[in-house]
Structures are given as C-alpha cells and as structure tokens.
Amino acid sequence: GIRVEQSPPDLILQEGANSTLRCNFSDSVNNLQWFHQNPWGQLINLFYIPSGTKQNGRLSATTVATERYSLLYISSSQTTDSGVYFCAVDLRYSGAGSYQLTFGKGTKLSVIP
Amino acid sequence: ETGVTQTPRHLVMGMTNKKSLKCEQHLGHNAMYWYKQSAKKPLELMFVYSLEERVENNSVPSRFSPECPNSSHLFLHLHTLQPEDSALYLCASSQDLAGGEANTGELFFGEGSRLTVL
Numbered sequence: 507g508i509r510v511e512q513s514p515p516d517l518i519l520q521e522g523a524n525s526t527l528r529c530n531f532s533d534s535v536n537n538l539q540w541f542h543q544n545p546w547g548q549l550i551n552l553f554y555i556p557s558g559t560k561q562n563g564r565l566s567a568t569t570v571a572t573e574r575y576s577l578l579y580i581s582s583s584q585t586t587d588s589g590v591y592f593c594a595v596d597l598r599y600s601g602a603g604s605y606q607l608t609f610g611k612g613t614k615l616s617v618i619p
Numbered sequence: 620e621t622g623v624t625q626t627p628r629h630l631v632m633g634m635t636n637k638k639s640l641k642c643e644q645h646l647g648h649n650a651m652y653w654y655k656q657s658a659k660k661p662l663e664l665m666f667v668y669s670l671e672e673r674v675e676n677n678s679v680p681s682r683f684s685p686e687c688p689n690s691s692h693l694f695l696h697l698h699t700l701q702p703e704d705s706a707l708y709l710c711a712s713s714q715d716l717a718g719g720e721a722n723t724g725e726l727f728f729g730e731g732s733r734l735t736v737l
Contacts, residue, residue: 549711549728550621551728605650605713607664
C-alpha cells in the first residue's frame with residue numbers, strides 16, 4: 507500500500523516562531539488532507555489539498571503532486587497550535603462519496619510561551 | 620463542534636462485556652467511517668459506509684461489528700474484546716456532491732470514544 511511519512515516526528519517551538527511540517531508519500535494521490543488533533547483527541551480538517559497552495563489565516567499548505575510531497579506552514583505560532591498534525595492521502599479518485607485515507611504517524615507540535 | 624457527535628466519550632469494559640459506540644452526523648453527509656487510533660500507531664481505517672452500504676472492511680476482527688441504519692447514524696458493536704483493542708475510536712463523515720463529480724474531499728471527525736478493555 508501507499509506509504510506516508512511525516513517529518514519531523516516532534517517539534518518544540520517558542521510562541522511566535524514559524525515552522526514547516528513535511529509529508530512525503532510514495533504514490534500519486536487524488537486526495538490529500540492535513541488535520542490537527544488537539545490534546546483532547548479532536549481531529550480538525552485543516553486543508554484539502556491534492557495539489558497547489560492554500561492559505562487559511564496563519565496556516566498555509568502546498569502540495570507538489572509530481573514530486574509527492576506536501577508542506578504545512580505555521581506562522582506566528584500560538585500555544586493553541588499545540589497538538590499532532592496529520593497528513594492523510596488517498597490514491598483513488600472517488601465519485602462514490604467515500605474515501606480510504608491512509609494517515610501518516612503525525613508531527614507532534616508543542617508551542618511554549 | 621464539527622457536526623459529528625460520538626457517545627460515549629469514555630468506556631471501560633471487561634473482556635466478556637458487550638457494548639456499543641454510537642456516532643451521529645448532522646451535516647447531511649452520505650458516507651461514514653470508523654477509525655482506530657492506538658498509541659504510537661497511525662490512524663487505521665476500520666469500516667466505510669457509503670449510502671448506508673458497507674464498502675470497506677479492512678480485515679477487522681469479527682469482535683467489532685458495525686451497523687449503519689441510516690445515513691446519519693453509525694454504530695460499532697463490541698463483544699469479547701481484548702486488552703489490545705484499547706484505543707481511541709473515531710467516527711468521521713464525508714459528502715458526495717454527485718455521482719461522477721469531484722468531491723470536496725473533506726473528512727469531518729467526531730471527538731472520539733476512548734475505550735479501555737480490562
């Protein structure tokens with residue numbers, strides 16, 4: 507099956523710092539999403555980004571599908587950004603409404619005051 | 620609040636018990652999922668339901684039994700579990716815009732049910 511590798515596995519930032527998280531995947535994908543899991547377990551969808559660049563406030567993401575990687579940028583980090591960031595991909599182009607996302611192991615981010 | 624609600628949030632059960640996890644989505648989606656998240660492991664897809672029909676069962680042991688009575692509700696029935704089944708069980712939903720058209724691709728998760736098997 508497809509492999510999803512995220513780096514770094516752990517990251518500690520001072521509040522206000524910027525960071526880049528990386529996701530490499532082993533095959534061409536039609537669906538790539540970034541999620542944030544807060545310390546209570548809630549997973550929030552950040553970006554649906556199988557290709558191109560998107561921005562949402564202090565967060566932005568870029569996927570270079572031809573080179574099989576995606577980057578998540580966090581600028582001016584805040585303590586509320588702490589948690590685990592997951593990249594998830596699906597090979598299939600789905601017209602049937604369902605996805606079979608394969609998740610990476612995540613990057614655990616700790617933002618300290 | 621993501622529009623996907625899971626109950627109970629925490630569950631402790633013995634190996635001989637029978638319990639159920641419940642998921643309800645208020646987003647009008649037509650696909651629902653169960654994922655398992657164990658310590659130190661990536662999220663694992665367990666079951667997928669699309670239009671109330673099971674479309675995927677990723678080699679999950681039969682002691683886990685899903686049920687999808689309608690597009691808004693999803694259950695995971697648990698019986699004779701093992702201690703290694705202790706994990707966070709996450710429900711998710713997604714929307715099919717129309718047959719053959721590209722979907723938005725977004726998956727919405729509930730807050731999870733943390734299960735401990737003694």
